[in-house]
Amino acid sequence: MSHDRTVAVGGAHPYHISIGPGLLEDGERLAATLRGRDAFVISDDSVAPLYMRRVVDALSGARPGLRIGHWTLPAGEASKTLDGFGRAITAIADAGMRRDATVYALGGGVVGDLAGFAAAAWMRGIDCVQLPTTLLAMVDSSVGGKTAVDLPQGKNLVGAFHPPRAVLADTATLRTLPPRELRAGLAEVVKYGAIVDAPFLDWLEAQADALLAGDDDALAEAIARSCAHKAAIVERDPFEHGERALLNFGHTFGHAIETEQGYGGLVHGEAVAVGMVQAARLSERLGLASPADTARLRSLLQRLGLPVDPPPGLDADALIAHMRLDKKAQSGGLRFIVWDGAGRARVLADVPENAVREVLRG
Numbered sequence: 001m002s003h004d005r006t007v008a009v010g011g012a013h014p015y016h017i018s019i020g021p022g023l024l025e026d027g028e029r030l031a032a033t034l035r036g037r038d039a040f041v042i043s044d045d046s047v048a049p050l051y052m053r054r055v056v057d058a059l060s061g062a063r064p065g066l067r068i069g070h071w072t073l074p075a076g077e078a079s080k081t082l083d084g085f086g087r088a089i090t091a092i093a094d095a096g097m098r099r100d101a102t103v104y105a106l107g108g109g110v111v112g113d114l115a116g117f118a119a120a121a122w123m124r125g126i127d128c129v130q131l132p133t134t135l136l137a138m139v140d141s142s143v144g145g146k147t148a149v150d151l152p153q154g155k156n157l158v159g160a161f162h163p164p165r166a167v168l169a170d171t172a173t174l175r176t177l178p179p180r181e182l183r184a185g186l187a188e189v190v191k192y193g194a195i196v197d198a199p200f201l202d203w204l205e206a207q208a209d210a211l212l213a214g215d216d217d218a219l220a221e222a223i224a225r226s227c228a229h230k231a232a233i234v235e236r237d238p239f240e241h242g243e244r245a246l247l248n249f250g251h252t253f254g255h256a257i258e259t260e261q262g263y264g265g266l267v268h269g270e271a272v273a274v275g276m277v278q279a280a281r282l283s284e285r286l287g288l289a290s291p292a293d294t295a296r297l298r299s300l301l302q303r304l305g306l307p308v309d310p311p312p313g314l315d316a317d318a319l320i321a322h323m324r325l326d327k328k329a330q331s332g333g334l335r336f337i338v339w340d341g342a343g344r345a346r347v348l349a350d351v352p353e354n355a356v357r358e359v360l361r362g
């Protein structure tokens with residue numbers, strides 16, 4: 001495992017993010033965080049046929065006598081519901097998982113968010129180890145402890161902060177990831193450059209082809225650098241009272257699109273790509289950043305094969321109605337993450353709805 005990279009996340013509940021190929025086969029690493037003798041692996045029906053047996057075998061090989069249960073949900077955002085949460089809890093209960101059990105979340109952000117929330121709620125909170133298998137989950141959702149499910153009224157409206165005990169990102173799993181999902185993950189990678197690290201955008205521009213081709217070194221570097229940013233931000237602001245909100249750059253627009261499309265149109269990372277360009281255009285409109293900044297962001301996302309314009313046919317007022325319910329909105333009015341150009345994002349409250357409407361209408 002000499003090629004592994006490790007990122008430490010500090011704070012009240014410190015843990016490590018391990019990044020490298022083959023981690024799902026490393027029983028000792030998987031079992032090192034176990035406190036008791038119960039493990040429960042949650043995955044989805046695309047990931048489980050590929051990797052569930054590997055994880056179960058590695059864990060039981062490392063800890064003979066371990067009681068292991070597992071449960072699989074249908075793949076996709078449509079499973080991240082209160083109903084899915086209820087079924088996960090029922091499966092954990094049926095398996096007789098005790099207070100010192102560990103939930104292993106094996107999959108993308110949907111599995112990570114739902115399994116993390118189930119772990120947060122079962123017996124008022126048991127351990128969760130995140131085993132992300134999408135690029136998006138490796139660079140974003142598995143780190144930082146946000147767990148949630150969606151409601152028809154909006155995304156991630158019910159959930160809990162529940163930091164993982166460890167994150168093991170097996171980069172070999174990215175080889176089976178559909179290209180569309182790889183590209184969606186790259187949107188969240190670009191986000192770190194946009195909000196806090198302008199030189200990272202230069203690097204991404206130079207490495208775009210390698211990343212799209214699935215080059216192991218380029219992907220591992222992108223993951224490690226993204227995780228280092230996320231770790232630093234959540235360590236300083238674990239409950240999103242301030243700086244952590246910057247990680248939502250593009251998300252107010254993106255979540256509104258996902259909700260309006262009934263979670264069956266753009267996938268999350270694609271919606272974030274569109275949303276970041278809209279956030280840049282909004283910043284431009286408010287006189288904060290230059291058109292050249294928007295053009296640069298737009299062109300990098302396009303090179304990475306991502307959408308940059310809202311899907312046709314979406315009503316601007318319907319999107320704004322979703323934004324009012326977005327968790328980032330507060331009682332005073334619409335709140336957005338805007339930027340003053342590459343690497344310089346900030347929170348802006350009381351953004352006039354008209355400015356948003358004009359951006360949405362192009």
Ligand SMILES: NC(=O)c1ccc[n+]([C@@H]2O[C@H](COP(=O)([O-])OP(=O)(O)OC[C@H]3O[C@@H](n4cnc5c(N)ncnc54)[C@H](O)[C@@H]3O)[C@@H](O)[C@H]2O)c1
Nearest residue numbers: 046075076108109110133134136137141146173176177268
């Ligand atoms: N908690 C957070 O901080 C946070 C941050 C960002 C995003 N999210 C959430 O993450 C979710 C999106 O996550 P996602 O983009 O990973 O989507 P996802 O979990 O739906 O995974 C995308 C698809 O890829 C498949 N898949 C996953 N890994 C695979 C592999 N290695 N090989 C083959 N197929 C594989 C899945 O079955 C699914 O069909 C959204 O619900 C979003 O709200 C949460």
